[in-house]
Amino acid sequence: xxxxxxxxxxxxxxxxxxxxxxxDIHTCxxxxxxxxxxxxxxxEYVVGSLYDTEKIKEVAAKCDVLTYEIEHIxxxxxxxxEEQGKKIFPSSKVIExxxxxxxxxxxxxxxxIPTSKWKRITEENIEELVEEFGLPVVQKSCKGGxxxxxxxxxxxxxxxxxxxxxxxxxxxxxxxxxxxxVMVARNSQGQMNTYPVVEMVFDDRTNICDTVIAPARISRxxxxxxxxxxxxxxxxxxxxxxxxxxxxLTKDGEILINEVAPRPHNSGHYTIEACKTSxxxxxxxxxxxxxxxxxDLLSPSCMINILGEDGYTGKVKVTGLxxxxxxxxxxxxxxxxxxxxxxxxxxxxxxxxxxxxxxLSKALEARECLKxxxxxx
Amino acid sequence: xxxxxxxxxxxxxxxxxxxxxxxDIHTCxxxxxxxxxxxxxxxEYVVGSLYDTEKIKEVAAKCDVLTYEIEHIxxxxxxxxEEQGKKIFPSSKVIExxxxxxxxxxxxxxxxIPTSKWKRITEENIEELVEEFGLPVVQKSCKGGxxxxxxxxxxxxxxxxxxxxxxxxxxxxxxxxxxxxVMVARNSQGQMNTYPVVEMVFDDRTNICDTVIAPARISRxxxxxxxxxxxxxxxxxxxxxxxxxxxxLTKDGEILINEVAPRPHNSGHYTIEACKTSxxxxxxxxxxxxxxxxxDLLSPSCMINILGEDGYTGKVKVTGLxxxxxxxxxxxxxxxxxxxxxxxxxxxxxxxxxxxxxxLSKALEARECLKxxxxxx
Numbered sequence: 118x119x120x121x122x123x124x125x126x127x128x129x130x131x132x133x134x135x136x137x138x139x140x141d142i143h144t145c146x147x148x149x150x151x152x153x154x155x156x157x158x159x160x161e162y163v164v165g166s167l168y169d170t171e172k173i174k175e176v177a178a179k180c181d182v183l184t185y186e187i188e189h190i191x192x193x194x195x196x197x198x199e200e201q202g203k204k205i206f207p208s209s210k211v212i213e214x215x216x217x218x219x220x221x222x223x224x225x226x227x228x229x230i231p232t233s234k235w236k237r238i239t240e241e242n243i244e245e246l247v248e249e250f251g252l253p254v255v256q257k258s259c260k261g262g263x264x265x266x267x268x269x270x271x272x273x274x275x276x277x278x279x280x281x282x283x284x285x286x287x288x289x290x291x292x293x294x295x296x297x298x299v300m301v302a303r304n305s306q307g308q309m310n311t312y313p314v315v316e317m318v319f320d321d322r323t324n325i326c327d328t329v330i331a332p333a334r335i336s337r338x339x340x341x342x343x344x345x346x347x348x349x350x351x352x353x354x355x356x357x358x359x360x361x362x363x364x365x366l367t368k369d370g371e372i373l374i375n376e377v378a379p380r381p382h383n384s385g386h387y388t389i390e391a392c393k394t395s396x397x398x399x400x401x402x403x404x405x406x407x408x409x410x411x412x413d414l415l416s417p418s419c420m421i422n423i424l425g426e427d428g429y430t431g432k433v434k435v436t437g438l439x440x441x442x443x444x445x446x447x448x449x450x451x452x453x454x455x456x457x458x459x460x461x462x463x464x465x466x467x468x469x470x471x472x473x474x475x476x477l478s479k480a481l482e483a484r485e486c487l488k489x490x491x492x493x494x
Numbered sequence: 495x496x497x498x499x500x501x502x503x504x505x506x507x508x509x510x511x512x513x514x515x516x517x518d519i520h521t522c523x524x525x526x527x528x529x530x531x532x533x534x535x536x537x538e539y540v541v542g543s544l545y546d547t548e549k550i551k552e553v554a555a556k557c558d559v560l561t562y563e564i565e566h567i568x569x570x571x572x573x574x575x576e577e578q579g580k581k582i583f584p585s586s587k588v589i590e591x592x593x594x595x596x597x598x599x600x601x602x603x604x605x606x607i608p609t610s611k612w613k614r615i616t617e618e619n620i621e622e623l624v625e626e627f628g629l630p631v632v633q634k635s636c637k638g639g640x641x642x643x644x645x646x647x648x649x650x651x652x653x654x655x656x657x658x659x660x661x662x663x664x665x666x667x668x669x670x671x672x673x674x675x676v677m678v679a680r681n682s683q684g685q686m687n688t689y690p691v692v693e694m695v696f697d698d699r700t701n702i703c704d705t706v707i708a709p710a711r712i713s714r715x716x717x718x719x720x721x722x723x724x725x726x727x728x729x730x731x732x733x734x735x736x737x738x739x740x741x742x743l744t745k746d747g748e749i750l751i752n753e754v755a756p757r758p759h760n761s762g763h764y765t766i767e768a769c770k771t772s773x774x775x776x777x778x779x780x781x782x783x784x785x786x787x788x789x790d791l792l793s794p795s796c797m798i799n800i801l802g803e804d805g806y807t808g809k810v811k812v813t814g815l816x817x818x819x820x821x822x823x824x825x826x827x828x829x830x831x832x833x834x835x836x837x838x839x840x841x842x843x844x845x846x847x848x849x850x851x852x853x854l855s856k857a858l859e860a861r862e863c864l865k866x867x868x869x870x871x
Binding site: 118119131135138139140141157158160393402407408410411415416433434435438439442443445446448449450451453464469 | 495496508512515516517518534535537770779784785787788792793810811812815816819820822823825826827828830841846
């Protein structure tokens with residue numbers, strides 16, 4: 118029986134393990150806490166920090182292939198393990214590059230893959246760069262960003278005065294027609310399959326990608342261009358695994374790479390119901406070096422996140438399940454986190470319909486029913 | 495959080511729990527051994543015989559609704575629990591009736607639902623019945639049959655001499671054009687949804703339903719008739735849950751009910767990939783009294799069982815996974831049983847294709863690759 122180690126105990130790990138459980142693949146998870154969505158259904162788990170060298174080695178020793186479901190983990194130990202011959206996909210080189218957004222930007226520039234203009238911020242050049250980029254401008258932390266954290270939009274002088282320190286860079290504020298994404302899978306033989314281009318809609322309050330519509334309502338040419346760019350990104354990384362490539366479709370019709378996630382991605386949840394092979398099964402196929410599955414879309418689809426309701430913290434209570442079940446072709450995914458907090462990702466709903474508009478309308482209807490609050494409320 | 499108790503720790507329980515894990519439903523399983531496919535991923539499990547009154551009560555106390563994934567369980571305690579107000583679906587009345595195939599036959603006769611001619615065997619009437627039914631004739635045990643066990647075809651006088659005792663009946667040997675089946679879901683409000691009619695192909699060696707082809711290659715009239723009969727069966731039972739209704743399509747074009755299973759069924763595995771709502775999600779919806787999901791078929795499909803290879807017993811070893819993954823649109827389900835034995839159900843493969851013939855050919859190709867043997871072989 119093949120053994121897969123997964124660093125991270127969250128929902129991406131859980132949904133991967135739900136597939137592994139069908140495929141005769143034994144899973145061992147490194148989780149920062151127990152219970153957690155992934156650790157509850159893994160064959161084995163180890164509790165420890167995702168930066169703990171010894172714990173990562175412990176999981177590595179239990180598996181044939183080691184992967185991760187989150188990029189904020191200890192890379193140094195991955196390098197050491199690779200030198201000892203452990204199979205780690207995506208490789209430590211990929212994650213190191215992706216952990217530092219400025220290195221990602223450098224790679225894209227080097228490869229001639231279009232991305233928005235950017236420059237490193239130093240203590241001396243802030244005013245000069247503000248002059249150069251104009252306002253608004255985007256400030257990004259090189260490291261540690263996640264779900265909108267580490268990204269700041271400086272709108273006016275007041276924002277500039279309060280600018281954060283550390284390793285950051287300015288990025289041109291792009292007037293977006295639409296944010297789009299493509300999931301790309303690649304195995305170590307270099308076989309590469311791409312999923313349909315999707316639209317990503319962000320929640321203004323949280324900057325979390327909130328709604329995904331598949332396929333994106335863009336022209337065929339735009340779609341082909343986006344797919345080609347996504348493939349080039351993953352090739353440039355020499356990436357093995359599954360990758361969420363986020364892009365801006367600008368008001369000028371340009372497509373710019375925003376960033377790459379080296380793991381299953383929120384924008385690929387819809388594939389569980391809407392594609393022949395889900396991103397999770399594909400992830401396993403890619404890192405285990407099996408042949409990749411078909412990425413054909415079976416139906417237009419919409420995915421909507423279920424975030425913890427604002428104002429509620431503590432032990433999870435899901436309300437409205439029965440009403441949500443009344444919505445046709447709507448599929449619920451509750452992640453099983455024990456505690457909610459405002460805007461925490463607690464689950465998602467995917468819908469299928471003959472049109473994207475129909476799928477979106479079902480998704481909104483379903484989410485209107487289902488709320489995650491806390492028990493003592 | 496709603497709590498579902500499941501009596502039985504096998505693969506049908508496992509696949510149900512894989513769905514429950516997405517639906518914010520807590521599961522507690524009664525399993526005769528640990529580990530077992532279902533107990534490994536349930537939220538809770540109790541180890542004990544499926545006939546153990548106290549253990550069944552222990553599971554019942556932990557859940558809002560109690561169900562089962564196998565019909566060979568203690569019915570008396572279910573009656574007692576129902577009297578105390580516990581919700582049990584399908585009800586004890588249904589399972590009691592189904593446990594005794596002669597009672598099933600009586601019900602069908604009473605309701606005027608076509609089924610093959612049958613008569614109870616007593617010590618005195620054997621010869622008379624052999625005369626009446628002719629040879630070959632089918633002898634069935636009233637109780638305890640499963641996967642072909644408890645069903646005997648008496649082909650000649652020698653077989654008649656060796657006839658088994660106990661409560662049994664003779665059933666007319668029907669010249670079958672095809673064996674077909676329909677999955678029917680019904681909730682306690684009486685909402686009822688049916689899945690497409692499928693073809694069942696049996697393995698001659700084991701009498702286990704080996705291959706299922708969806709939709710069945712029969713006329714529209716035959717399909718409508720089969721669906722109507724399946725609905726009538728479940729209504730006659732006043733069944734709540736999901737039911738596999740097995741039927742004979744005779745060479746004369748008649749459709750006769752063979753038997754009804756009060757749970758997810760081998761002939762419904764294909765629904766995981768091929769239908770909008772899998773039989774497992776539907777099972778949960780039905781017993782929890784949620785609105786039933788769409789049973790629309792997304793694609794023609796074939797399901798093929800993976801049986802333990804003949805000649806191998808002991809700790810499971812799956813071979814050929816990598817080759818099996820080369821087959822397009824083929825989905826593997828390994829159940830996670832720890833030990834194999836010849837012809838034991840160890841998993842299944844479902845394939846999708848534009849035609850039934852294409853799906854069948856992919857399924858045969860995939861199964862040719864994948865074998866379950868034992869480790870020390």
